[in-house]
Amino acid sequence: MKLGLKDIRFAKGRFALMAGVVALIAMLLVMLTGLTSGLGNQSISAVRDLPVDRVVFSTGDSASGDAKPDFTSSQITAQQLAAYQDVYGDGATPLGLTSARAQGVATDGSGTSGTSGTANVAVFAAQQPEALSGAGSALPKGSVFLDEDTASSLGLLNGNALTADAKATINGKEFAVAGLVDAQWYSHMPVAWMSIDDWASIAHTSSDVVGTVMLLAGGSLASTSGEVPSTLTDDSLTTAVTPGAAVRGLPSYTSENGSLALMQAFLYGISGLVIAAFVAVWTVQRTRDIAVLKALGASGGYVVRDALSQSLVVTVLGAVVGGALGGGIAVAASAVVPIHLTLLSAVLPIAGIIVIGLAASMAAVKQTTSIDPLLALGGN
Numbered sequence: 001m002k003l004g005l006k007d008i009r010f011a012k013g014r015f016a017l018m019a020g021v022v023a024l025i026a027m028l029l030v031m032l033t034g035l036t037s038g039l040g041n042q043s044i045s046a047v048r049d050l051p052v053d054r055v056v057f058s059t060g061d062s063a064s065g066d067a068k069p070d071f072t073s074s075q076i077t078a079q080q081l082a083a084y085q086d087v088y089g090d091g092a093t094p095l096g097l098t099s100a101r102a103q104g105v106a107t108d109g110s111g112t113s114g115t116s117g118t119a120n121v122a123v124f125a126a127q128q129p130e131a132l133s134g135a136g137s138a139l140p141k142g143s144v145f146l147d148e149d150t151a152s153s154l155g156l157l158n159g160n161a162l163t164a165d166a167k168a169t170i171n172g173k174e175f176a177v178a179g180l181v182d183a184q185w186y187s188h189m190p191v192a193w194m195s196i197d198d199w200a201s202i203a204h205t206s207s208d209v210v211g212t213v214m215l216l217a218g219g220s221l222a223s224t225s226g227e228v229p230s231t232l233t234d235d236s237l238t239t240a241v242t243p244g245a246a247v248r249g250l251p252s253y254t255s256e257n258g259s260l261a262l263m264q265a266f267l268y269g270i271s272g273l274v275i276a277a278f279v280a281v282w283t284v285q286r287t288r289d290i291a292v293l294k295a296l297g298a299s300g301g302y303v304v305r306d307a308l309s310q311s312l313v314v315t316v317l318g319a320v321v322g323g324a325l326g327g328g329i330a331v332a333a334s335a336v337v338p339i340h341l342t343l344l345s346a347v348l349p350i351a352g353i354i355v356i357g358l359a360a361s362m363a364a365v366k367q368t369t370s371i372d373p374l375l376a377l378g379g380n
Helices: 002-010 012-048 078-091 129-133 148-153 196-203 220-224 230-236 243-249 251-285 287-295 300-333 343-370 373-377
Strands: 052-058 092-108 111-126 143-147 167-170 173-181 189-195 209-211 213-217 238-241
Touching (some): 002 012, 002 300, 012 243, 012 300, 052 078, 052 243, 078 209, 078 230, 092 196, 092 209, 111 129, 111 148, 129 189, 143 148, 148 173, 196 209, 213 220, 238 243, 251 287, 287 300
Parallel strands (some): 111 189
Antiparallel strands (some): 052 238
């Protein structure tokens, strides 16, 4: 395998240019992978991380078997809730969702003096919101849980703690801020947790609507052999899915994630085409060198391995350097851009480019096995 490595030392500029192109593609893929994960997390983390067995959507007048989850149109009625509670008891509870505008209430020694900050929030409401939000303490009616960043934007923090008597108005109604919870996201808005009764007062729903979706608590499906009976979903015009599948009920997430995934697929395809084209052209340019090797007794397999070793060096060098550069930029940009990058999500694009590059190279160097050794003597 010496000829391929000698070519790299001899034509440093060409191979550096090729490695640079691979590095740029790897850098873009690593950053795009982190951006896809970050945007997805800011879109569906509150739904995806719900500690429940199933999320139940209403399907309107559609047959539940054909209906898809949809947070926009789902409305759980008291009759539907009662049908599930007949089977699962207190394991079936409503979850209310709505988008809202929150304003911090600034106070002084004499009382309220105005607003101190604003933020758009996604309101999540349950009968026991502390159990779903991870707050660990009960939430009384007329109160709300916020994450630290949202509380800060509303001007309700003193250092890392809530100010005394911290309050916020949500859709014009005043609530006491009962505590801070870990940041959760829904449709790129931070989640504020409140009781289901308070949600009903700000969501302005009809009197028979008790929630947006219904939750089946963890372990509740044991009484029905791990699945929701089709007779129950069909009769109540509902569909029950896992929290992971429920994220498809957010149309913006599906289109956004699909677009970013398509971009990644294009970049993988481009990397394969670029590497294959370079290897094919370079193989043609060194046809006589390969003919000399074959004239000296080198087998076709040896010649192919020599060409692949050359491609492997360029591809691995470019992918690793580009991946490291992309990871560094992603970490630096994560303070201002919703990028979520882990070691695994950084390594996978690099490995993908290497595998695709080698596969493309194998297709491109097949022609080396048909080179005539007579070319070494100037034959045609």
